[in-house]
Amino acid sequence: ADLKIGVSMALFDDNFLTTLRNGIQSAAKEQGVDVQIEDAKNGVGNQLNQVQNFIASGVDAIIINPVDTDATLSISDDAQAAGIPLIYVNRQPINVDLLPDNQAFVASDEKVSGTLQTQEVCRLLNGKGNIVVMMGELTNQAALQRTQDIHDVIATPECSGLKVVQQQTAEWSRTKGSDLMTNWIAAGIQFDAVISNNDEMAIGAIQALKAAGRSMDEVVIAGIDATTDGLAAMKAGELDVTVFQSADGQGRGAVDAAVKLINGQSVDRKVWVPFELVTPENLNDYL
Amino acid sequence: MNSAAVEETVSVNGATPPKDHSCEYVLEVVNVSKGFPGVLALDDVCLKIRPSTVHALMGENGAGKSTLMKVIAGIYQPDSGEVRLRGEPVTLETPLKAQESGIAMIHQELLLMNQMTVAENIWIRREPTNAFGFIDHAKMARMTEELFVRLNIKLDPEAEISTLSVANRQMVEIAKAVSFNSDVLIMDEPTSAITETEVAHLFEIIRGLRKRGIGIVYITHKMSELFEIADEFSVFRDGKYIGTHASADVTRDEIIRMMVGRNVDQMFPKEDVALGDVLLSVKNLTLNGVFHDVSFDVRAGEILGFAGLVGSGRSNVAEAIFGVTPADSGTVCIEGEEVHIKNPNDAIMKGMAFLTEDRKETGCFLSLDIQENIQSAVLHEHFVGGGGFVDQKRLNEESEALCRKLRVKTPNMEEAIENLSGGNQQKVLIARWLLTHPRILILDEPTRGIDVGAKAEIHSLVTKLAHKGVAVIMISSELPEVLGMSDRVLVMHEGRVTGILDRSEADQVSVMNLAAQ
Amino acid sequence: MTTLDNTMKEVNDNPDTQKKKRIPAEVSILLVLIGISVMFEILGWIFVGQSFLMNMSRLQIIILQVSVIGIIAIGVTMVIITGGIDLSSGSVVAMSAMIAATFAQSSSWPKVISPALTDLPFFVPLMVGLTVGALAGFVNGWLITKTRIPPFIATLGMMVSARGVARWYTDGSPVSGFTNEFAMLGNALDRWMPVVIFIIVAIIFHVVMRYTRFGKFTYAIGANPQAARVSGINIDRHLIKVYTIAGLLVGLAAMVAIARIKTAQAGMGLMYELDAIAAAVIGGVSLSGGRGRIAGTVIGALILGVMLSGFTFLRIDAYYQDIIKGAIIVVAVIIDQQRQNKRKKTT
Amino acid sequence: MTTLDNTMKEVNDNPDTQKKKRIPAEVSILLVLIGISVMFEILGWIFVGQSFLMNMSRLQIIILQVSVIGIIAIGVTMVIITGGIDLSSGSVVAMSAMIAATFAQSSSWPKVISPALTDLPFFVPLMVGLTVGALAGFVNGWLITKTRIPPFIATLGMMVSARGVARWYTDGSPVSGFTNEFAMLGNALDRWMPVVIFIIVAIIFHVVMRYTRFGKFTYAIGANPQAARVSGINIDRHLIKVYTIAGLLVGLAAMVAIARIKTAQAGMGLMYELDAIAAAVIGGVSLSGGRGRIAGTVIGALILGVMLSGFTFLRIDAYYQDIIKGAIIVVAVIIDQQRQNKRKKTT
């Protein structure tokens, strides 16, 4: 019979995770695997319930996009007790180094994303200038890591001329990003670059800046994700930097790893799908 | 309250020893004043209640009777003055304090927890508990039954209040108040929702309580009750205390004069009106399980009275004709033409108006002001122009004229109807229906809770309307009113019409015979 | 005939007392708004060294960011006045937005959902959005009146279902790349467009609620549905109308929102229903029905907007923002209530 | 409407007919639960070739996943019976969880928040969680009774503020690494512990609501606050108690939740308030107050659980799950209402 894989996504309402989900779906179709994808709606409890429901239904493998990377112990234990292979995707579980043989982690290394982004901004500003930072949801590991990356890069000697003058959350959202930027402009904050934890907030910032009559040439805008909207903004000369995280690649990687584990083959404990810097120069590769 | 105290209250059914009468007055109110925004409801009033006495309070609507009682029951705090119990000044900050001091009250408006059972309502806060502190439902039911046996009330203690008729709810209130075994029992218009049979029953209960030494304050607008049950009475007018007399010493007209400050010539100003054609004709109207085969005609200019015991189905017939609860079968004709009335809107369009019997539930929009309350039934009419815009100016003028005619007592037309006394609310609702200029007017208990002066005014108004050719159906549980006002009297019993009497042949005896079969 | 004269006098309005009473209930909540603004102004000079209010672009953003919530709140106000509640607004925003957005795309966009439906005139997606919203509202109203389930449940069901539809419609992918014409709905008039739409809607419904039969029916039903029925009002029909209009306004709000941010996402509108209800209740609309005004709701929405901008202006940590926002909602309602009580007492 | 219709019902107060009425109202909603389960069973055999109900681990997960909501819903039931509402439950779950979690960590965990507070006995974090919850409930009750603002607003304010506190407490980082002792709260008894706690709480409050004065007062206040007041009930004091207990139960639910999932997050508990209210209302608790039972709420919670598991079991697309879930909430309440009406009519 067909192989059955249960997938629990942290959240459906997220553009990046939607691409990832689509990657899982198409990879599954190609491999003739039957996937059932559930939405944990950002609730750790929901996710645990879904995993237990999968186990009760007897799936062959489980793919988890964890809501809370600290809460993966019970999930690993449950899957192991049931003898079902388990793949974590995109977000690194806390027990990543303790995973049993039939469990693995497929993702891109978040330490790279913010670093690539900030280094490029640093290069564009020649290592000197004021920066405003738009953070994602503060409960989100990626938001915290990407923000940390920014500060880490600024701490390096070649970028020590950069200064963070404002750092607030716009909760990953375009509307909130736009409102936040308008408020900054109204407050008279001076800056040379906007570093945003994702493209959506960066686009919000662009809209607000344009509305305030600011020229897009005099300010550097950096996002992460290389979403369709983000790439379009880059093509229009508005977004200067973004980082491509292969959501699709991660989705496929997760399905590949799951199928291998089901078939008794071995898989690396950590499977890295690389981040790639996107700038107007190499934009055409991603459109 | 501990269970010992419950035991004590339960023992009411046994032979309770008479109360200690060491004081001349159980309750004294001294120089109490109480104001509300815009009104001084009580202006330096005094009242003294003796034990073993039924003391009636009389006064027009809005005279301040209920307010005074609420001060005594700890619901309102007086602005000045004091209340004394057995000579001792007391402060009654809460209803609980008043209860514990021996004051119980039956409120003018029903105050019951509709979703709870009869027993739960009566014993709330005083439930019998077992050794573990849990409520003993069986015992509670038993206590209720004992109480009901003593008061001769036939109700299931486990029935939910919402399934009871208004009259039965009133009986529950009475039973609850009696169960406190208090020194002072206040009854604020307890008979406004019940008919003669229950009234007689209530009076029996009151006489029993009086024998046991309780001081009873009895508020009513019905003169006959005053002479039947009260030993003495006090009169209030416009928030002021007018005087106290023994009821044996005065005549009816004297009391009325004290109350309204003028003579009321005629209680039932019935005029003979030349009757026109049949306006409304009802044939074999039936609502399964509620009423059957109801047939009658009403002519232009005629007042058709509906008499019957509580629950005889009079209100249901009216509701069916008006489309509130359409009948299952039968026909209704207006001016000889059959009409199909499926909802009140249809009825209003056909020129009908219906004053319902339950002011609070189906009458008032409590959060809205007087104007809006009056105008709610005419928004389909010529007052509304294109685009649904309302001709507010004209409407306000007409509403105000009506209020003036009906002497609604209010500081202004924007007052919330919530703040009016019951009688004045009733007048506002009558104004609502007069504004529709109906051809057929159905009045269900139109003078419930209305003072004598206003009652006479409403009666003369109804007569005038009849004079103008309006057909009037008047349902009333007050037999004198029905007899005094009607051209003919229709009597119902258990959902059937048992007879239609002409004015000449209708009297107390003939109607009661038909009503009780 | 003394009493007669007395009563005449009493109805014969004493002009002084009448004038006093006519202070609209919104005044007290307006004072709350002014108080909060002044507080931010003072704190601004102390901590930021800037004026909070004397800044055109801040004023714009204050109104702009509440325009969408405000439009929704106007419909919600009517629903609450009838004694109901609408929990579905936020999800219906997402549903209307997703469906309409697929009719608003420009053919030049790389990821077009339905290639046959590109470059349509702006009123096509607009109509689609309004229709979807109105339909959702109609279903709410129909369920409430025909099956007699509480509005809380009917709209809770719609809240869950509409969110599902929004996600299902494009499998969760966002829809962007609108025609310029459509984007004008949220950006024309130097970005004041949403504000203008909000103001027009507010004025229309202010007039409707105060001067038309429709408005009077709405209040009557909320005040006492049984009495309203006996007064000849067709409650079911009216309630369906009210919920449908509320849904229509949600659809309109959704169109303004996506035109402004130039994308539609299945997750949008989260918690809008609560913000809209909060705006109405802060503005003095009584949750038990029968009481409230559009003007109050508009002021309530502005209070929310001032708060949001004020926090960012003062650079208050996001953590504290929520804590304080909750407190301010509560305090605003307390102040409003206290002032109203006092006014009642003094007249 | 209702009362007018009622007029027909009680044609005679014959005690015999009334005895029949004693079928508890929960029966009809129990039938809905059974109906839904049987439907999944049948669909299971048709589409999945498996039994839905004859699967111990599925039965466990059905109850397990609603235990937390169920515990909250019991408190919410009491609040709704008083005529109030509690929107803050979800956020208070997060707040209690975050604060208590910092007292529950094991010293062997790499990311300890307060090193001084590790390896404490399990009752320390438990007490902390209960206290935080009760305190939030107390504040709700205090605001509602002392400032007379509507429960909707007081608890909406708490909803926003408590979420802020939850985020602020550890700057948004999740807290994990609990002592084994504490984790037992959610995992002991072969993982049945949350279910056991849920059942015990349900039984306690079933008894409280039916057989104590506390329960009667709760119903009385919801049925008619004025009548309750003149009956000598101290409404303010009682309401504060009810909201405090509801908060305490939210705290307990939070402890069970974090012990089970072994982490506390500032974002947890989102929408729990709506699920809890839905469980209560599906279970026949009337949002206008005065009516409802704990048993009904428990069944309501189980319906939600069966639905969740059933969808996953039938492998229904996540998109459709929401759409159907919304519909089922509505249909469950409709069926319950219809059955109750019918029962009323036949007696």
Ligand SMILES: Nc1ncnc2c1ncn2[C@@H]1O[C@H](COP(=O)(O)OP(=O)(O)OP(=O)(O)O)[C@@H](O)[C@H]1O
């Ligand atoms: N809560 C209130 N707020 C404002 N005004 C009130 C309030 N209660 C009573 N009043 C006013 O106080 C006056 C006295 O009212 P009260 O109810 O005591 O009259 P009443 O003698 O009982 O009349 P009725 O016979 O109609 O019951 C009236 O003018 C009434 O409008």
Ligand SMILES: Nc1ncnc2c1ncn2[C@@H]1O[C@H](COP(=O)(O)OP(=O)(O)OP(=O)(O)O)[C@@H](O)[C@H]1O
């Ligand atoms: N609120 C109510 N709820 C349930 N049944 C009621 C209610 N009111 C009346 N009934 C019942 O309906 C039947 C007809 O009552 P209806 O009110 O028509 O009688 P009525 O003759 O007008 O009496 P009343 O003088 O009380 O108005 C009676 O059997 C009565 O017990």
Ligand SMILES: [Mg+2]
């Ligand atoms: Mg009175």
Ligand SMILES: [Mg+2]
């Ligand atoms: Mg009647």
